[in-house]
Amino acid sequence: MASIVGVSSLYRSPCLELPKRALSYLSPSSKKSHLCGRRASATARGCCCSLQSSRPTEAPPRLLVPLAVASPNSVLSEEAFKGLGDFSKSSLDGEEGEEEYYGFEEEEEEAEGSTVGSKEELAIANLGLPERLVSALEERGITHLFPIQRAVLLPALEGRDLIARAKTGTGKTLAFGIPIIKRLTEDNEGRRISSKQGRLPRVLVLAPTRELAKQVEKEIKESAPYLGTVCVYGGVSYNVQQNTLARGVDVVVGTPGRIIDLIDSNSLQLGEIQYLVLDEADRMLAVGFEEDVEVILEKLPSDRQSMLFSATMPGWVKKLARRYLNDPLTIDLVGDQDEKLAEGIKLYAIPTTVTSKRTILSDLITVYAKGGKTMVFTQTKRDADEVSMALTNSIASEALHGDISQHQRERTLSSFRQGKFTVLVATDVAARGLDIPNVDLIIHYELPNDPETFVHRSGRTGRAGKEGTAILMFTSSQRKTVKSLERDVGCKFEFVSPPLMQEVLESSAEQAVATLRGVHPESIQHFLPTAQRLTEDLGTNALAAALAHLSGFSQPPSSRSLISHEQGWVTLQLTREQGYSRGFFSPRSVTGFLSDVYPAAADEVGKIYLIADERVQGAVFDLPEEIVKELLNKQLPPGNTISKIMKLPALQDDGPSTDNYGRFSNWDRGSRGGFRERGHRGSRNWGGRGYVSDDGFRRGGRSYRTDNRWSRTGGSDDDWLISGRSFGRSSSFGSRDRGFGGACFNCGRTGHRASECPNN
Numbered sequence: 001m002a003s004i005v006g007v008s009s010l011y012r013s014p015c016l017e018l019p020k021r022a023l024s025y026l027s028p029s030s031k032k033s034h035l036c037g038r039r040a041s042a043t044a045r046g047c048c049c050s051l052q053s054s055r056p057t058e059a060p061p062r063l064l065v066p067l068a069v070a071s072p073n074s075v076l077s078e079e080a081f082k083g084l085g086d087f088s089k090s091s092l093d094g095e096e097g098e099e100e101y102y103g104f105e106e107e108e109e110e111a112e113g114s115t116v117g118s119k120e121e122l123a124i125a126n127l128g129l130p131e132r133l134v135s136a137l138e139e140r141g142i143t144h145l146f147p148i149q150r151a152v153l154l155p156a157l158e159g160r161d162l163i164a165r166a167k168t169g170t171g172k173t174l175a176f177g178i179p180i181i182k183r184l185t186e187d188n189e190g191r192r193i194s195s196k197q198g199r200l201p202r203v204l205v206l207a208p209t210r211e212l213a214k215q216v217e218k219e220i221k222e223s224a225p226y227l228g229t230v231c232v233y234g235g236v237s238y239n240v241q242q243n244t245l246a247r248g249v250d251v252v253v254g255t256p257g258r259i260i261d262l263i264d265s266n267s268l269q270l271g272e273i274q275y276l277v278l279d280e281a282d283r284m285l286a287v288g289f290e291e292d293v294e295v296i297l298e299k300l301p302s303d304r305q306s307m308l309f310s311a312t313m314p315g316w317v318k319k320l321a322r323r324y325l326n327d328p329l330t331i332d333l334v335g336d337q338d339e340k341l342a343e344g345i346k347l348y349a350i351p352t353t354v355t356s357k358r359t360i361l362s363d364l365i366t367v368y369a370k371g372g373k374t375m376v377f378t379q380t381k382r383d384a385d386e387v388s389m390a391l392t393n394s395i396a397s398e399a400l401h402g403d404i405s406q407h408q409r410e411r412t413l414s415s416f417r418q419g420k421f422t423v424l425v426a427t428d429v430a431a432r433g434l435d436i437p438n439v440d441l442i443i444h445y446e447l448p449n450d451p452e453t454f455v456h457r458s459g460r461t462g463r464a465g466k467e468g469t470a471i472l473m474f475t476s477s478q479r480k481t482v483k484s485l486e487r488d489v490g491c492k493f494e495f496v497s498p499p500l501m502q503e504v505l506e507s508s509a510e511q512a513v514a515t516l517r518g519v520h521p522e523s524i525q526h527f528l529p530t531a532q533r534l535t536e537d538l539g540t541n542a543l544a545a546a547l548a549h550l551s552g553f554s555q556p557p558s559s560r561s562l563i564s565h566e567q568g569w570v571t572l573q574l575t576r577e578q579g580y581s582r583g584f585f586s587p588r589s590v591t592g593f594l595s596d597v598y599p600a601a602a603d604e605v606g607k608i609y610l611i612a613d614e615r616v617q618g619a620v621f622d623l624p625e626e627i628v629k630e631l632l633n634k635q636l637p638p639g640n641t642i643s644k645i646m647k648l649p650a651l652q653d654d655g656p657s658t659d660n661y662g663r664f665s666n667w668d669r670g671s672r673g674g675f676r677e678r679g680h681r682g683s684r685n686w687g688g689r690g691y692v693s694d695d696g697f698r699r700g701g702r703s704y705r706t707d708n709r710w711s712r713t714g715g716s717d718d719d720w721l722i723s724g725r726s727f728g729r730s731s732s733f734g735s736r737d738r739g740f741g742g743a744c745f746n747c748g749r750t751g752h753r754a755s756e757c758p759n760n
């Protein structure tokens, strides 16, 4: 008790010094009955009730008033922690009729002397934590509590069972880590058991993936190096883990499968577990651990404290909480209406086609990551491998997925953390929980299966209050899914076009300059004589050549369509002077013109789009590079100009109606045979197992979409994230507008086919 109460003004005995304002933040139940059992309607000042202790036996007093939670986060949002956390939405799972509520109500009257929420009060040094823990945290630059840590600390210290939710990267690990470490440290000091050989673990943390388990272990080890912490997970030998357990540990972190194996072999005994943490509990379900988790929970002593961290509350997690948690308090710092993403993550959505995706991907990395760390998320392991291989030619990249051996996964992650390569291409195995410092850019190369996965993938950047960027690549038929995602996640994408070659070149050059600036002055000396000779010969060209080479452009960049972004294609503009018009200017005028000038061009022409400016008779279209060379040498009929363009002019919106960005339509207007569908040339089959097909259907795998909802096998409709809102909306998947959305082949106007053209 003394270690909490009286250490700082924040943690004063609430009954003695509770400021009026803080009283307004009391849970309704605690408002109803004061700590001493009296009604607390008037004031808490002067109350003389004694603080009650709750489980475990040496638990600190049962502080029903979580002053740490009670304050709006003004200090955090303005200074310490821009925008992270939001205490305006705290709620308790009310399913059991439980009314307890962790949140605040606005009260105009400022409590005199209230210092709740000041930065000082969040200072870790002022919380009465063990000196060793404080200095270990400070060494890591952790000096003030983050909101979820502030919210969890007191209820956790008072021994409450908890269900907690907070946004990605907001410090959930230390939210349970700090109170548990405090309790263990004090126990150790009191009972001198810290180094007892063969001691049984007192803490069990279950995590759904090996990487996450390793990370939790790391966070605990770094914060409390004096405690014995071991991480147990599959894919590696049992020996080391068994030997460590035999020597005695305080904390076991692990994945359920290996924990069961170790229990079965009697290497892990759970008889003294006092604290259980289920990290990413909902994910346990998704990766098929539900049975294992329940087996483990059955083996734990009933007199323990349990904390469950879960981004969503599928039915299984609720059942688990009901069955294995004792009167849990829910702390939800996300809420149903708010944006689910951590603030500081800038979101872009970029239309692509299946064939141009890879080219665009490397451009996006160059332009948006600017040499920083990027994580690219794919749907399948094969894609992760292929995309990583394709990137490696230009950007150092590695793949990470479940088929890669555990040792290699660890090597890859460790090299990525250390910055030995900058692009990690991963399946969703890496979407959750991984805390890799300074990831600047997340690219959703393929749409995630559900909104939660989007939140978790994106949350690998913008962590601990930092800024980051997440880019969603989508095909035109997935546009409605993107809109659903915005609604479900409560976020807003900025819709942008893929980078222009000019932007790619400029960004590459900037990165090359940064590389040059980093060259050691001594090394420069060795190259000075050659540089001087070269400059005399070539002038500035010498440096430009060095930049081009460093940027990976020793050869000129291959041409790229401005319309489809496919390599090897060039976008041309045909303009016809007014007096030379032979009737209405339409896509057919372009094909007719090409047939006259160079028939091979008419055969190969790709998409044709009319220029929006009505004063100009013109169109843009794609042709293969080699055809363009020939075409540009041909004699043109008078009044016609044809030129390569670097930027698309405004175009008439003539795409299919499902595609608001008409110019990224996947309809081609060929010179013969009317319309033909394009964009799948040489591409792999997107309709196969586990792929999102172009019509937006997911086939195979655990998750699938059957209409515009995000649905998951085994999940329930009332997930926090999904919160029922997406269900029941009108269909967008699979409901592609069958109406004609292209332009008439005859007159060029939109909305009707040539056969129905009024000009016929």
Ligand SMILES: Nc1ncnc2c1ncn2[C@@H]1O[C@H](COP(=O)(O)OP(=O)(O)OP(=O)(O)O)[C@@H](O)[C@H]1O
Binding pocket: 141, 142, 143, 144, 145, 146, 149, 166, 167, 168, 169, 170, 171, 172, 173, 174, 432, 433, 434, 435, 459, 460, 463, 464
């Ligand atoms: N109070 C703090 N001050 C500064 N940094 C902190 C603090 N608490 C945690 N961190 C750091 O913030 C990062 C994110 O923490 P953590 O991985 O626990 O987040 P999380 O909420 O569990 O994220 P996710 O939902 O993605 O699993 C870590 O690098 C951690 O060391």
